[in-house]
Amino acid sequence: MERxxxxxxxRRMAEIxxxxxxxxxxxxxxxxSTNAIAARAGISPGSLYQFFPSxxxxxxxxxxxxxxxMRAAHASAFGGADVAGMDLxxxxxxxxxxxxxxxxxxxxxxxxxxxxxxxxxxxxxxQPIQAAMLGQVESILDARVPGLAPADRARSxxxxxxxxxxxxxxxxAAPEEERPAEIAELKRVLGGYLTSLSA
Amino acid sequence: MERxxxxxxxRRMAEIxxxxxxxxxxxxxxxxSTNAIAARAGISPGSLYQFFPSxxxxxxxxxxxxxxxMRAAHASAFGGADVAGMDLxxxxxxxxxxxxxxxxxxxxxxxxxxxxxxxxxxxxxxQPIQAAMLGQVESILDARVPGLAPADRARSxxxxxxxxxxxxxxxxAAPEEERPAEIAELKRVLGGYLTSLSA
DNA sequence: GATTTTTGCGAGCAATCGCTCGCGTTTGAA
DNA sequence: TTCAAACGCGAGCGATTGCTCGCAAAAATC
Numbered sequence: 001m002e003r004x005x006x007x008x009x010x011r012r013m014a015e016i017x018x019x020x021x022x023x024x025x026x027x028x029x030x031x032x033s034t035n036a037i038a039a040r041a042g043i044s045p046g047s048l049y050q051f052f053p054s055x056x057x058x059x060x061x062x063x064x065x066x067x068x069x070m071r072a073a074h075a076s077a078f079g080g081a082d083v084a085g086m087d088l089x090x091x092x093x094x095x096x097x098x099x100x101x102x103x104x105x106x107x108x109x110x111x112x113x114x115x116x117x118x119x120x121x122x123x124x125x126x127q128p129i130q131a132a133m134l135g136q137v138e139s140i141l142d143a144r145v146p147g148l149a150p151a152d153r154a155r156s157x158x159x160x161x162x163x164x165x166x167x168x169x170x171x172x173a174a175p176e177e178e179r180p181a182e183i184a185e186l187k188r189v190l191g192g193y194l195t196s197l198s199a
Numbered sequence: 200m201e202r203x204x205x206x207x208x209x210r211r212m213a214e215i216x217x218x219x220x221x222x223x224x225x226x227x228x229x230x231x232s233t234n235a236i237a238a239r240a241g242i243s244p245g246s247l248y249q250f251f252p253s254x255x256x257x258x259x260x261x262x263x264x265x266x267x268x269m270r271a272a273h274a275s276a277f278g279g280a281d282v283a284g285m286d287l288x289x290x291x292x293x294x295x296x297x298x299x300x301x302x303x304x305x306x307x308x309x310x311x312x313x314x315x316x317x318x319x320x321x322x323x324x325x326q327p328i329q330a331a332m333l334g335q336v337e338s339i340l341d342a343r344v345p346g347l348a349p350a351d352r353a354r355s356x357x358x359x360x361x362x363x364x365x366x367x368x369x370x371x372a373a374p375e376e377e378r379p380a381e382i383a384e385l386k387r388v389l390g391g392y393l394t395s396l397s398a
Numbered sequence: 399g400a401t402t403t404t405t406g407c408g409a410g411c412a413a414t415c416g417c418t419c420g421c422g423t424t425t426g427a428a
Numbered sequence: 429t430t431c432a433a434a435c436g437c438g439a440g441c442g443a444t445t446g447c448t449c450g451c452a453a454a455a456a457t458c
Contacts, residue, residue: 006425006434030229034416044437045417051435055416152380158369159384166365170357185358192391205404205455233446243407244447250405254446 013051016041017062021108028111029059059112063125066109070129073102078136084143088194092187095140096164100183103168114165133161145197156197163189212250215240216261220307227310228258258311262324265308269328272301277335283342287393291386294339295363299382302367313364332360344396355396362388 005013019041023032034055038048052058077098083091103109113126137157141148148156167186174182204212218240222231233254237247251257276297282290302308312325336356340347347355366385373381 004434008425009434012435033414035414043435046419046438047436049417053417155380155384159366159388162365162369163362163388166361167358170361181354185354188395189358189362189388189392192393192395193388194391195395196387196391203403203456207455208405211405232444234444242405245408245449246406248447252447 009051012041012043012047013061016043016048016051016058017065020058020062021106024059024062024111025107034058060125062108063112066106066112067125067129069106070102070109071132073098074133074136083140088144088191089187091140091144092191096183096187096190099164100168100171100186104172107172110165110169130161134158137161141197144194148197156193160190160193163193208250211240211242211246212260215242215247215250215257216264219257219261220305223258223261223310224306233257259324261307262311265305265311266324266328268305269301269308270331272297273332273335282339287343287390288386290339290343291390295382295386295389298363299367299370299385303371306371309364309368329360333357336360340396343393347396355392359389359392362392 016037020032020037023037023040026032027036034048035045037055037058038045041048048058052061077094081094086094134154134157137160138153141153141156141160145153145156164186167182167189171179171182171186215236219231219236222236222239225231226235233247234244236254236257237244240247247257251260276293280293285293333353333356336359337352340352340355340359344352344355363385366381366388370378370381370385
């Protein structure tokens with residue numbers, strides 16, 4: 001049932017997603033009304049529904065865009081590095097810095113993915129990226145802490161991802177000059193946990 | 200403007216808070232409508248408003264009750280222990296276990312305090328307990344990591360509290376038989392960070 | 399027993415939500 | 429140039445929200 005889009009329409013869709021990202025970041029998912037999103041995009045409510053059948057579809061499309069961008073940013077920073085033989089500090093810099101930068105550059109990201117009350121379809125959208133991240137963290141764990149049982153490795157990966165997600169808002173909320181210190185603490189938490197696992 | 204309450208009324212108020220805790224835990228703050236809370240308490244919407252002037256007042260009263268209970272649970276477990284001379288594992292058990300138990304026993308707690316979109320008046324209610332917890336964590340830090348500058352100590356306390364808050368839902372979501380392992384990971388994260396601070 | 403206050407009800411109000419509909423304008427293909 | 433399809437509008441629908449109001453039963457006070 002794909003609809004034929006004009007170039008103008010594709011542009012509008014991108015603008016709507018930009019507006020939705022703004023609104024979600026500022027108001028949260030529930031309080032960001034479709035009328036408000038449309039107003040931020042400079043269009044009428046009816047026009048929004050010409051491109052997306054529902055608010056949830058807008059969120060899903062935005063989530064997909066975030067996932068794509070995130071994967072690109074992460075892959076480009078990760079490009080075939082020697083995870084096993086690397087200094088722990090170097091590894092943390094390599095992994096954490098681009099992810100933090102992505103989160104800072106896309107304030108709407110966590111509003112979509114970190115909410116406990118999101119519609120189930122959104123959780124489906126976020127599942128691939130979550131699984132991909134967990135997988136990558138598990139492969140790092142495999143290289144750095146070889147003796148780990150699979151169940152323990154999966155649990156530790158969940159812990160690491162969770163801690164990262166929890167600390168990111170702290171970094172984002174800190175004033176500009178405090179950010180390096182907050183990022184250092186984030187790396188200290190992750191590094192401390194990793195060394196504790198190896199012991 | 201205090202209103203005279205009968206014993207029956209006081210009981211009703213407690214029942215309403217119980218119902219609100221249930222509803223907030225299950226549906227989240229926004230989706231827990233006042234009519235739903237009243238229905239769970241077995242009363243009519245009008246009756247609810249005889250005891251609380253607004254939904255926010257219900258949440259504030261519930262938050263106050265949580266704060267009181269939490270403080271009691273925490274103080275009783277903390278009763279004048281030798282924080283400085285203690286083994287790190289012992290210290291973590293002493294501090295973490297009662298807090299985890301409280302969070303598991305009160306599922307509505309995090310629904311009220313962990314939401315980024317709560318009304319500002321609720322944030323005021325949660326501020327005393329947050330400040331108290333941060334203060335206690337800072338005093339522990341003072342004893343265990345003496346060389347820390349005040350700003351760093353405050354930052355580290357924020358990190359520790361944040362990590363705890365982030366891990367608790369992981370513990371709560373885990374199946375019963377996995378909980379000890381999840382709690383062990385929580386302690387490992389906190390312990391790893393603390394030892395990394397001392398180094 | 400008489401009176402006031404508290405407790406209790408549930409229909410329904412005003413506001414807001416996601417979303418639709420009717421109709422006009424612009425665009426691209428023929 | 430024609431015409432169907434895509435784009436665009438904004439009033440407003442049906443549902444839901446937090447909350448009110450008029451009125452009745454129960455309890456406390458006299």
